Amino acid sequence: MSEAEQAPVSRAGYVAIVGRPNVGKSTLLNALVGQKVSITADKAQTTRHRILGIDTQPGVQFVFVDTPGYQTKHSNALNRVLNRAVTTALADVDVVLWVIEALRCGPDDRKLLSLLPANKPVILVMNKVDRVERKNDLLPFVAEVSKLRDFAAIVPVSATKPIQLDVLRAETAKQLPEGEAMFPEDEVTDRSMRFMAAELIREKVFRLVGDELPYESTVVIERFDETSQPGRIEVHANLLVASESQRAIMIGAGGERIKRIGTEARKGMEAMFECGVHLELWVKVKSGWADNEAGLRAYGYD
Ligand SMILES: Nc1nc2c(ncn2[C@@H]2O[C@H](COP(=O)(O)OP(=O)(O)OP(=O)(O)O)[C@@H](O)[C@H]2O)c(=O)[nH]1
Ligand SMILES: [Mg+2]
Structure with missing residues (x-):
């Protein structure tokens, strides 16, 4: 093991992954953790539970919190419970990753953005950049969405390729408080x-x-x-x-x-x-x- 790998954890915190259904939150969580801990499918509202994915790197422990897709279309009991899981998860975290799809930021995305706590750092994650054919389209899109809030960072990524996940980790780490590891370093989830x-x-x-x-x-x-x-x-x-x-x-x-x-x-x-x-x-x-x-x-x- 190299010296860097042995660096003790000096920063640690909770990172909520929130966004409209199907933007790729769970895929992103799995990619960041390096293992499957949250199920994924090409359908809205696959995730129904708050699921932790723990990623311990030299010097820093990220505790990512996957959440159900926030949706505004239907309001049956299950959807109410799922939406509540999102808002409760937000209360206990140090940083929020607000995930949208590259080149798409609709009313559903904005509705959730308006619910994010004013006093927490929010990183805008534009996922699925691998699907963007003309990379030149990204710049004006970023210029537009960056007006929506004072983001701690804006990071285009692809959870499936993967692209720029190290940049996302680095930006997220900057926002975490100093502290010791909260979970054993080899643990990847809190679920049985x-x-x-x-x-x-x-x-x-x-x-x-x-x-x-x-x-x-x-x-x-x-x-x-x-x-x-x-x-x-x-x-x-x-x-x-x-x-x-x-x-x-x-x-x-x-x-x-x-x-x-x-x-x-x-x-x-x-x-x-x-x-x-x-x-x-x-x-x-x-x-x-x-x-x-x-x-x-x-x-x-x-
Ligand atoms: N092309 C591409 N597809 C992606 C990427 N990330 C996720 N997907 C796909 O998007 C679909 C939805 O992914 P999920 O991770 O289940 O999305 P989610 O946001 O967790 O969805 P809910 O739990 O339903 O809210 C799946 O078919 C993924 O394979 C990406 O970076 N690029
Ligand atoms: Mg999911």
Whole structure:
């Protein structure tokens, strides 16, 4: 190990990652942490929980806080709970990364910006620059959005390529308070394997099932057993949907869709947990699970 790697942590703090749905917050978190800790999909509102991703570098520990996409279009109980998760996360952090897509800053983006605390440093992160064909278009766009607030920094990045993540880290580190590490240096998240197992199943539902159905479903782990067999984890999970017709869609013709969800979720777990996984998945009808806040709390949305 080099001397630099041994530099003790002297700066540490919480960094909220906020933005409109689907701008790439969770992808960015995973890229910064260097490991998958938050699920991603090309659909709005994939993230439903506040998830920590810890990145310890020489001299500095970043505790990134992934949040659900802030949305203003629908206001059912689940969306209210998700939006609240965003605003609560903002209260406890040292820095805010406000993520938008390069060349796009619409009313939804601005609405969230108006909710960011006035007294906290905000870094404007323009993600997905890899998709910008004419780089010359970036400058006038930056000039325009930079008027919206006194940003601590403006950093164009790509979470997937990745581009400029070291610049983003350096700008973020400048805003962190002095202090010791808050988490062990090899820790990457605060979430349990059981939680991650449910999330990986949900990710496959978001990726493999069309339209509205992912929003009407959730996953409950019934059994998570690391001890029954050496080197293999036994996972039993229920996929809750709101009606019989949704159940049929989730299962697919001849059980094909649920089989694919199960296979891909199992592979994701095996990669993440670095051991064998036996996954059993059932689709159950539980109508109204997302209709009221008490019901949501029962399924871990708080
Ligand atoms: N081209 C490109 N695509 C990206 C980049 N970052 C994220 N994406 C894609 O954007 C989509 C949304 O990514 P997520 O990370 O799930 O977005 P999110 O902001 O966490 O979304 P919610 O949790 O639903 O609010 C996925 O298909 C990602 O692969 C990027 O830098 N470039
Ligand atoms: Mg997300």
